[in-house]
Amino acid sequence: MKNPFKKVRLFTVVAMLLSVCVFSSCDEDSDSEVLLGEWQKKSDFAGVARSSAVSFVIDGKAYVGTGYAGSIRLRDFWMYDPASNNWVKKADFPGAARSAAIGFSANGKGYIGTGYDGVNYLKDFYEYDPATDTWTQIEDFPASARYGAIAMSFADKGYVGAGFDGNYQKDFWQYDPATATWTEQVGLQGAKRLNGFAFTVNGKGYVGGGQNNSVYQTDFLEFDPATGQWRTLKSLASDQRPNEKYPTPRTYAATFTIHNNGYLVGGTTGTTSGNDVWKYDPATDTWTELGTFDGGIRDGAIGFGIGEYGYVGLGKSGSLRFDDLWQLNPSIVSE
Template identity: 70%
Template sequence: MKKQFKSTRLFMLMALLLSVGLLSSCDTETKDDAPALGNWQKQSDFAGVARNSAVSFTIDGKVYVGTGYDGTKRLKDFWMYDPAINNWVRLPDFPGDARSAAVAFSAAGKGYVGTGYDGVNYLKDFYEYDPVAQTWTQIADYPATGRYGAVALSFENAGYVGAGFDGNYQKDFWKYDPAAGAWVEQIGLIGAKRLNGFAFTVNGKGYIGGGQNNSLYQTDLMEFDPATGQWKSLKGLTSDDRPNQAFPSGRTYAATFSIHNFGYVVGGNNGAPLNDVWKYDPAADQWTKLGDFKAGIRMGAIGFGVGEFGYIGLGNSGATRFDDLWKLNPTTANE
């Protein structure tokens, strides 16, 4: 009897240990499979025709979107999106030639659009939009060569434009001062020349990276301080610079926005079309992947941040162009 009792007790103990192990394994799996933060929700479709390589800028919580390419022709229509009511309103058309791959920035309560490509010419004309009067005014041309695929940075009282392609790859950099109505040359990008790089601003500083130079996808990352006019090289987007860290690949045609003191880079192309979503923390110089863009592969899209949320819309995947708009809540789980 004692031998049988010992055997029974040993069996029960082993069963208990096995069940604890299984429960521990399930708990670990649940944590590993927890959904990543970054929930995308579809918004009201853009009211114009589907397009890629449009421009956008934000003023006082409203977003202004226009120009671009619909696969057949360049465009010059312009629209305002109000995130508070999730609605689009048509504005007076952009007064310059229809174009794609232009740049835009906002400064001192007004929006600015210029450069780009009209299908024949590299452009350098620039225009100011007054959202109160709803009028466009031509300002001084971009002072360097006409170009497309440049980058732009928006700050409170000034905008910056540089790089791009004018028949050659460029890395010059210029400041537009709305108060003076004039362009002032700055120190050029300290990294490579580039076409279709990505750019965003966080906490009063600008960040530029990515793009393409002579068929090479650029992996450098730079920080620009408008208070000093100086550049700082950050760790590049390579395993040598960031061992044992996650980071996005070098790419072109990515969309960007900034919210919550972070910059975001979405999609683009690195030889293959992309739909990954990356968050950049300038304070830690660290990248975090937030899964994939819910609407799929996207190049040449627009991106903007308003309040607590980021937005991505329009763009193309191959010959397919989009007129959708999606909102990212970075603090809730991806569904």
């Protein structure tokens, strides 16, 4: 009698191999390489497990809040101190509970805005002062209400753009805390996108990933705030990066910056989440794969860099949501 489980086992093995390929690199070179970095589990997040939260860093401390717990959206707000490896509850975010918002820090204060409350796309914005643990509502985001936007900051100004308002967007705006005003910038040079990734390195911003009309985007862009202009870099595709390793297209990836490099962790292609880790070097426009994230596959996580270390936490895998936090030490070398 034929064993029906043989086919099941074979299918499972094939599926696992395909999943590794999807969230690795399109480069077929399998030569062994020296991988940098070691992950260490830190103190669990003190709030409920969630995905699509926001985070920003001020004076060596991370601030985390909002998000989606699977049945409810959230507005609680927390501070993580890496020196004591401890979470402290802060004043709740005063706007509507929401997920898929954006957060950034500028000029010593934090900002959270846009997002989705389960019914409405949002455009309200709030400023957080860590010195007094207080929130102040500022001028609304001047473009359309939306969720899944990107954000970045450079010293004393924040930038917000792209996302989804019923249509996919690629506009880009600057917020200046000194004048409490928004100013429209040159829009993204590449594609429109929802849930793209963004990070800053050495005074420039980098944007990629996301999807536009269900197409996962491969373009990769550099923004220079000094000139207000975008530059198109080599896309994350084999025709522009032959014989190179690079991350495959994705949404909901976590990012952070340390040691003059940008880092990209996990994300999803819509059907499969990943746990791959990538380091980007702007000086050479090259990507290096750093193995896998020890916290497992996930998307919709938070990421931030503080001092010598990078951090990734929260997020989800399927319907399972996480409340963990992991620290990457990139200076450790392993074979």
